[in-house]
Amino acid sequence: MKIRNIRICGLKAPLGLDERTPDISWELASERSDFIKENIRQQFFEIIVYKGKQPIWKSGRRGSEAQRCTLQGIRLEPCCCYQVIVKVTITGGISTEGTTNWETGFLGIKGWEGKWIGPDRRMRQNVDMGAAFSTINPEESGEAPGDSVKDLYPIVRFDHSLMLKGKNMIRARIYVTARGLYEVQIDGKKVGDMELTPEFSAYGHYLQYQSFDVTGMLSTGGETVSVYLSDGYYIGRIGMIGLGYDYGEHISFLLQMEIEYEDGTIQKIISDDTWRYAETHILYSDIFIGEKQDLTALEKKADCVPKVFEDDKSVLIGQSAEPVKVLDILPAKEILTTSKGETVIDFGQTICGRAEICLNGKLGEEITLEHQEILDEAGNFYFNIPRFNCEQTDIFILRDGKQTIRPRFTYHGFRYVRVSGCSQGIKKEDCKAYVLGSGCEKTLEFECSDNRLNQLQHNIWWSQKSNFVSIPMDCPQRERAGWTGDIQIYSETAGCNAYVLPFLKRWLTQVRLEQQEDGEIPIVIPYSKGYQNMQRQFDGHTSAGWGDAGIIVPWKLYCAYGDESVLLENFDMMEKWLAYVQEQAKVIPDDAGILSEQEKEYQKYLWNSGFHYGDWLYPSAKNEEGISDAFLSAITTKNLVAPIMYAYSVQTMVKVCNALGKQKRASFYEKLNRKIKEAFAAVYVQEDGTILPELQGIYVLALRMDLIPEKSKEHAVFRLAELINENNGCLDTGFLSVPFLLDVLYDNGQKELAYKLLFNEKCPSWLYEVKKGATTMWENWDAVTEDGKPNVTSYNHYAFGCVGSWIYRRILGIQSTSPGYKTFCIQPDFDCGLEYARGRYHCVYGDISVSWNKCAAGIEIDIEVPVNTDAEIKLEYHNHEIHTGVGCGEYHYRLS
């Protein structure tokens, strides 16, 4: 037995953590010999925290199976290293221990001595608002992509001589952040491997700083420290209508370097007006537009005096989730010469990241790399994002000879890169794609006998990986925004695929900070200026199903990881959100007509006014030309979907209150739920269970939230099945209903239909995308027509990938029955049409694995249950049944 994966606030050995009462968690890794003794459990644990050799906090020996402990009452000092020892005693009195370190950050603003400094510049010209809404393909309009770059400034480099006091140092740290993006170098070498620092966040309330251990770098060098600074998310164009300057008018950075010597002295180097800066060879860099580098330019001496900015450090917080990094480096799959004669690199995978080419250049030649996600039906380069933010273009002015080109302060969503301006040509082996993302550890492996399903799981994972970049984004090209509805529907699958607890907890902190006075949770978090402007036309900041992320996401995290702090931290926000919805529900819609007293009473419990995104993008919502019409999907469903979402959040809140032992609040919400149900049934559900307009998504949602009276349910299920059959056996669900579609069918006697939808290849369906060669999830079900014509949409949107958790729950059959999988059930559905399925989910207690295989004699099943958990095994094949409860161990069964 070993202790592994000791985490501090969900992170491994973090540096610069600004948490005064951190949470320690650990895993017990069983070895084969332990497994022979089945049902091993943790009997006691003990935590001791040391500062140097001095123990400063002890939990005492606790008789508990919990594998988490909050260091209540500990007194931590800023910028200090701590060691934690976890001791565990398991069944049979065997003891084992594990250890890790972490370091605190400033734990407040007091220790910061650095000053905000930046280039002394005027705010550049703002971009024309009209262009923001243009849907014209730039090629057709004659506007060259990149036209909007004329007002961008070069990236700057700040230098400072270090003048170290000697080499006998024991510890050196850099604490740094920026209003913009930064990269720190020591003697020309990049410090650390993080990308896009300090990352995207709700800068007005929450700005991360990073902490780097530079002891090694200084002991072998240490002449100069440099900071490169770009516009980044702070003043660059962001979001759908990114005009720039969402958070301020100037870029700047803040740095503090602390070097501790053997004699106990500390040398501090801070950002201040003694630094000097120069413009670099990076002529501009914008997250959405792209980057331009002049590789012929000579490095300039830094001799400009920086501007010192007002001293606001109140929003600083140490990095609290996995940093953005290069997660993979992919080779090019092919270099295409299209029928238009263009050179296009195909990386074979849609990603979020950067392309790199090593090439032979001619002095002054300008090479352009444009990034998009799909080719058209003739195999030519296609602008799938032809709006305001379509550019995604990097330009390099070349030197003579061999050189490597790659942008540094931007990234793109792409699979294809159009290369122009390179007379010497490029070779496949010289092209690479650097995949960027917040490195949340992958927790799911899945494989089955149907390769299409394997590809679907691959596509879901890649859409998650390429959209979990600082925040949960909708897509990595057009908007890169934290749309709350998308993660609301996807968070369950996200928690299956990866360890997303710190990542989403950090985002939820920003949701709390951006919640409006009246309780509204905005449609997008961070709620940047562009989106605030956009929402003005809708007269509100939120939408049903989007704002509900404030309740659903914490709940899904609690279910996945069993960490109640995520509920506690967000509880007030949840209550405030529901208080807001309760008020909104009281508004009687304008078209309600004359109502009786009873009808008025019902209306108080129905949230059916205002604008909502509804069952966004259900596929039959099409305009007269037969093109998918997102706003039509919103308008036709919003008044039904909003009250259902209200019920969903209230029902979830009952569970939240019960989990936190808040019985009074639980009964309040239970009562409220009953009222909503009664009102919904009276106003929207006909006697026989019909709901008009008849839409698959509405039936799915109403059935799932139990809003159809018992006596009429059967008819509603029957109508749902009929609607699917009448629709060519295809789904017709949008964002909010799709997470429940297969479960509702499965749980209501329509299992075959659920599988029919899952394995369907006709449009719209999950496997249609696979059939069409998708490598990530599409935003629209019909993004590519049967005859291969692409649409203007995102090809990397995880939202419809929410089916991932269903596949894992039903086909692998792993179903949690208590928070964090302390207890779970293994109940694979062998009648799902597959020959075999195997997979592994790494829960907070360790690996749960299931492998089943049909053979001549019947079916063989192998199951692994991690230490300290209980599993209920329910296997059923033909007339043979096994139903048993087990503790940890490896188990083999055969059913014939």
Ligand code: BGC
């Ligand atoms: C985004 C979505 C989002 C939606 C709002 C889109 O532009 O990409 O994923 O949820 O707007 O309905």
